[in-house]
Amino acid sequence: MPAVIVNIQGPYTERDRKLYAFLVHAVWDELGVKRIHELPVARINKVFEEHHSDTSQGWIWESAKRLAMTSVEWAQVEGEDRLHGIAHLFSYAATHEAARADGVLKFEFPAGLIPVLKEPRRFARLRIHFLIALSGKYAVTLYEILESVANLRNPVLEIELTKLRQWLKVPEDKLDRYVDLKRFVLEPGIRQINMNPEGAGFSAQMEALKSGKAVERIRFVIQKLDTRVALEKQIKPRLEPPVPPPVEPMSAFGILLSTRTYEKAKQAAPDFDIYGLEAEWRDWIKGKPRPNDPDAAFVGFCRKRQRRMEVG
Known part of the structure; x- marks a missing residue:
């Protein structure tokens, strides 16, 4: 039985919820591997800026502080044991004192909370750009x-x-x-x-x-969506842990595409579910050298899929 979140207590806001989902998604492949995660403030701001969010200096740090003060309770069953757990959303957060736009946000998830975040892959499947664009906490x-x-x-x-x-x-x-x-x-x-x-x-x-x-x-x-169901059937066998590649593995979840890239991808592959293609592309690039231009690489991938379908 997957863990079920039963209560959340704390001062966190709509933007805090969006930031938390974004951060979990961005470091997904590092969960349980790295203890302290780091993301450039400018990179976070870039994504939120595309959805007309406040990108003034300091908002990310204020949001991280609220997340560190917010607790979550969950219930789960392990074998014959019924467990009830509690933790804060962050066990650690830090940034440069001046919260400069070119600084770095460091954060840590409580070890006991990581299995809850990863099951049942709730954050891995979230469409982050869709989530950030939602209105209302x-x-x-x-x-x-x-x-x-x-x-x-x-x-x-x-x-x-x-x-x-x-x-x-x-x-x-x-x-x-x-x-x-x-x-x-x-x-x-x-x-x-x-x-x-x-x-x-x-x-x-x-x-x-x-x-x-x-x-x-x-x-x-x-x-x-029918397109999502079909895609998940295609890629399901490839979701097993791959054999370690000879090159330095790349975190597919660490690549963040811009909203304009999704618009270009829809033009390049009008007959496909773009978010479905994104999942397939991210699965395909795991373990490969990081593209010099991920946005262009994704659009190119979509264009090839469209041409392949048209050729039959």
């Missing part, structure tokens, strides 16, 4: 929750309303009526996913389940 968390069940054999999540509020981190004294939670939290989040299913990788439907007149549970039904 609840929409970000709702997308993370729904993506975590998208690859289940039966991609349906039925959850008690009180537990869903905990997962979304809705304050106890806010939106206590279901009609308000639906209007201001659930419907806006579902709407953003369904307006761009190609970006999200799936569409979602929601149903309220009542006990008497009161809503007791919510059922989410996830429908993955």
